[in-house]
Amino acid sequence: MESNFPRYRRVGILGGMGPAAALDLQAKVLALTPATRDEDHLPVVTWNVPQIPDRVAAIAGHGPSPLPAIAEGARSLEAAGAEAIAIACNTAHHWAEELRAGMRVPLLHIVDAVAEAIATRPARPSRIGLLGTRGTLASGFYGRRLEALGFAWIAPDEACQVAYVDPAIAAVKRADRRGAIELFAGAARHLTERGADLLLLGCTELPLALAGSGFEARSLDANHALAEAVVRFARGPQARP
């Protein structure tokens, strides 16, 4: 490397869950980076290998663990010089602590990134409405961390998860954006009626159902928060990883 280039820290993106979420995270990192030349952009290596056992099924006890495949990705990223790793999937953070135990570099945890993004909002939310896969909700890692930070939070009830959230995520995966927006709005109404003043989009598919839903201003996209954390880490050795 040339010594006259800016010295940024290299970040590894662990993707494949699904692969579009890893592209979305890369695009958000690119858009968030102040740059006028190629070399102002941040060094990123992305492992986007989708042959990973299903995360939601594994958390429900219905399938093999994705941990070996995810750990292989982390090792590959470390070998490619990654100085920190970000996982472009909320649900996969169920295995974050086991993954960390085998990693040499820090993990930029998506819930820490969300907590930092909440802290920059003009008003502290009184009740967070958490939207995610049923794997993410069953795992509990989001709720535990939000509670540790002193936030009250609610999740959709089972009827709402079945009628709106699960189908909204599935609609995004099959590229039915109009259907996804309507379903997302149904879940958002349910949570706001129950007092949520901030909707936390804790699934990388849901931001694609947000624009046009009417809930943009009171929503927080976890993948966008993670992109902000990636940029902070890469641009500053003084940044807290």
Add this chain to the structure above:
Amino acid sequence: MESNFPRYRRVGILGGMGPAAALDLQAKVLALTPATRDEDHLPVVTWNVPQIPDRVAAIAGHGPSPLPAIAEGARSLEAAGAEAIAIACNTAHHWAEELRAGMRVPLLHIVDAVAEAIATRPARPSRIGLLGTRGTLASGFYGRRLEALGFAWIAPDEACQVAYVDPAIAAVKRADRRGAIELFAGAARHLTERGADLLLLGCTELPLALAGSGFEARSLDANHALAEAVVRFARGPQARP
């Protein structure tokens, strides 16, 4: 890896030149892949590290070679299990043969991908108009390969390169899409008036200036052709790399 997953070959994308082109290539691979589930998508690892000496300046003899940085990327991708490598930059193919000499896996050369894409068009072009950076044009690798395949080709004259092509590429890099489209259309008119019946977009910035220019049907995007080659390689061990 689970044995019930489809067995696809892993492809490494060498990016950073600029980083948006590597995202564009990944997005085109994703869009070209027939998939209904995450695991139907292709395993891709992307090295997107933009701290690489300027390619156009190096070809003009005004700067250091980018080859050591590019070769480091290729080694990282091989270490991450890449079974072939695609470079998301036309100009960087100036160093393709030197790079190949140090690689253990095949390079999916962008001009081979373009040649395969031309072969699938309904009519064989009588004269190809080649648009690219002045580094790509000065290098000559595109012209030599097109001639070897029996194609006649022309490039913009210096006045057109200065007035339209260089500024169109710069306009895309600074996200001035409307300006880029007008400039691209100027270059496209110049080449079609000189008899080009196929415009070859041999620079990864130019496709972003194509939509709305009126030249869509008679253009071929080299990065799209490369994405097709990536999909062919990854999906078939029988596919010619």
